[in-house]
Amino acid sequence: MIRINLLPVRQLKKRAKARNQIVAVTIGFIFFLAALGAVAYLQTMKVSALQTAIADTNREIEKFKPVLAQIKQIEATQKELERKSAVIDKLKSDSSLTVRVLDEVANIIDNERMWLLDLNQQGGSLSLNGVALDNQTVAEFMDDLKLSPFVSNVELTDSSLRKIAGRDLKSFSLSCSVSQPAPPQQGENKQSAN
Numbered sequence: 063m064i065r066i067n068l069l070p071v072r073q074l075k076k077r078a079k080a081r082n083q084i085v086a087v088t089i090g091f092i093f094f095l096a097a098l099g100a101v102a103y104l105q106t107m108k109v110s111a112l113q114t115a116i117a118d119t120n121r122e123i124e125k126f127k128p129v130l131a132q133i134k135q136i137e138a139t140q141k142e143l144e145r146k147s148a149v150i151d152k153l154k155s156d157s158s159l160t161v162r163v164l165d166e167v168a169n170i171i172d173n174e175r176m177w178l179l180d181l182n183q184q185g186g187s188l189s190l191n192g193v194a195l196d197n198q199t200v201a202e203f204m205d206d207l208k209l210s211p212f213v214s215n216v217e218l219t220d221s222s223l224r225k226i227a228g229r230d231l232k233s234f235s236l237s238c239s240v241s242q243p244a245p246p247q248q249g250e251n252k253q254s255a256n
Contacts, residue, residue: 155242158242159212159240159241159242160183162212163183163188163212163213163240164181166210166212166213167181167190167207170203170206170207170210171203172199172202172203175194175195175196175199176192176193176194176195176199176200176203177192177193178190178191178192179191179192179193180192183240186239186240186241187237187238187239187240188213188237188238188239188240189219189235189236189237190234190235190236190237190238191233191234191235191236192233192234193224193226193231193232193233193234194231194232194234195231195232196232197221197232199232200218200221200232200234204216204218204236207236207238211243212240212241212242212243213238213239213240214238214239214240214241215238215239216236216237216238217236217237217238218234218235218236219235219236219237220233220234220235221233221234221235
């Protein structure tokens with residue numbers, strides 16, 4: 063009978079299998095390192111490209127800084143001109159308002175029953191001092207002032223008897239607010255035209 067020892071063949075197969083596994087793991091690790099290296103290389107290239115783009119952008123920014131400074135200067139000049147224009151418009155409006163308020167008061171006052179001693183406008187406030195024949199005349203004058211589009215908040219601040227040329231007359235002081243009436247809206251103009 064022939065005896066065959068199969069043990070060394072099994073050990074040889076196990077060793078070959080182990081060697082194949084080590085080679086496979088080593089090859090896999092090498093591929094992993096190669097892939098990792100390729101990713102690192104690509105990332106480095108992207109970073110380099112981005113740094114180049116940033117440098118180009120910074121150069122363009124530096125190139126346009128004088129233009130930007132000019133634009134800012136022009137904007138500042140434009141704001142200053144707009145502010146000056148607004149001041150001029152306000153001065154025109156205020157001077158126009160004073161003339162219109164004086165005209166309005168002159169048209170409202172009853173020259174036969176009252177007269178003004180003092181009229182003072184400062185900004186948006188107007189104060190009137192005068193003398194009337196009676197309280198009814200003062201009340202009518204106040205009511206007429208309230209109807210004016212330029213005058214609002216009419217208040218009697220003082221009323222007293224005053225003897226002038228032997229007659230008892232009513233001395234009065236009024237205060238009120240003055241402003242330009244709001245311009246009519248375009249929709250209202252179209253409706254009133256129809």
